[in-house]
Amino acid sequence: MPGCLQIDGLRFLDWEPISLEVSASEIVGITGDSGSGKSLLLRAVADLDEHAGEITLDGQACASIPAPQWRRKVAMLPAESRWWSETVGEHFVSKDSSLVEALGFGIDVFGWEVSRLSVGERQRLALARLLDRGPEFLLLDEPTANLDAGATQRVESVILASELPALWVSHDGAQLARVASRQFRMGARRLEEVVA
């Protein structure tokens, strides 16, 4: 069963230490004003920024395995997706068609040119690209920020169908109420649980 993430005394910049446990297949929502450091928290968990404290996945410490291997397990979806090759397909490893179909694309999407994608298409395909690599834990930074209602629903159901545990950053309180079992709020350099 993938993913019990344990964050123990995580510190970055001058924040108060953060401790948090996400159990298998649980989604934890994180809200907060822009600039409150939500993305920084996800980056630290993905080991993209320097930090103190220990993070473990299924008992395996982040520092005990090479960083690329950690990031393949604990995968982060940034708010804005970036692409480097010409076609969509070049960014995928397994090219599993069921994934892109669930997000509303045809199998021909792998031949599309990245430069002709809309912002919303890019965002949905970035999620497909991430799940395609078989992660064990998701760090989602505003995964539906640029999407209309229909696309938002597709993305939510694809993430839920993956049954992967996640930290889900969103501005949309209603969305977090739908997908997350617990919610936390970032502000004033600390993370506080929101009691429903």
Add this chain to the structure above:
Amino acid sequence: MSVFAVVRLSVLDLALAGSLVVALAIATSVWKLGVAQTMLVAASRLVVQLLLVGLILKWVFDRADLVWVILIALLMLTVAGREVWVRPKRRLRGWWGFGIGTGAMFVSSFAVSVFGLAALVQADPWWSPQYAIPILGMLLGNTMTGVALSVDRLTAAAWDKREVIEARLMLGESGVTAIGDMGRDALRAGLMPVINSMAVAGVVSLPGMMTGQILAGNDPSDAVRYQILIWFLIAAGCGFGMLIAIRLTSKRLFDERDRLRLDRLRAG
């Protein structure tokens, strides 16, 4: 073997040639380009530096002492290393930046020069300053330009496309892989001038060293052979130097946890 006697240049000849530069400086100041002063300072530096080098070289050639050749070679390397370090718009902080460029040039230019001198030219002794200093100078000069150009490309790309690099890191790629495309682009950009120069040598441009030898009264076919040798050495020195510098700079842009560390760069 000299085909004809060398025509010596008088001080008056040089002064007349210099007056052309003065005329150009006046023309640019009429057009308000604001470069007249810089140009005249540069022209004066050229005169002083070359006269000094002429004196030093004459002194070293007369002594033909290996210690002096090594000292001059190290001085040339240090100056070239500093140039490579400071020229890119964004450069690595601290000793790393200086060390990577200088180290890359030391390994490539020195090794290729020693190979060219000891195995190919085979003067007696092989390190004769008449051969060693000009050959090393040409290699260092070209390698310096190539390394500076390619490192500048790489650090500029890393700075501008940091989000692309981090997107690839987030997908579990190593730092070296994530910046790989940019490293290849940088190497291509650095190698292009070398390849182009070889392709048009003799057709569009007469290489400087060959021109010099011919003007100095040498047989053109001898001059051509030396020029071919020099170009091969330059291409090898330049190429391997860039490979080393790009590889090390790419590595230095990431830490041991494969995080992109742009804080290790600073603006020119």
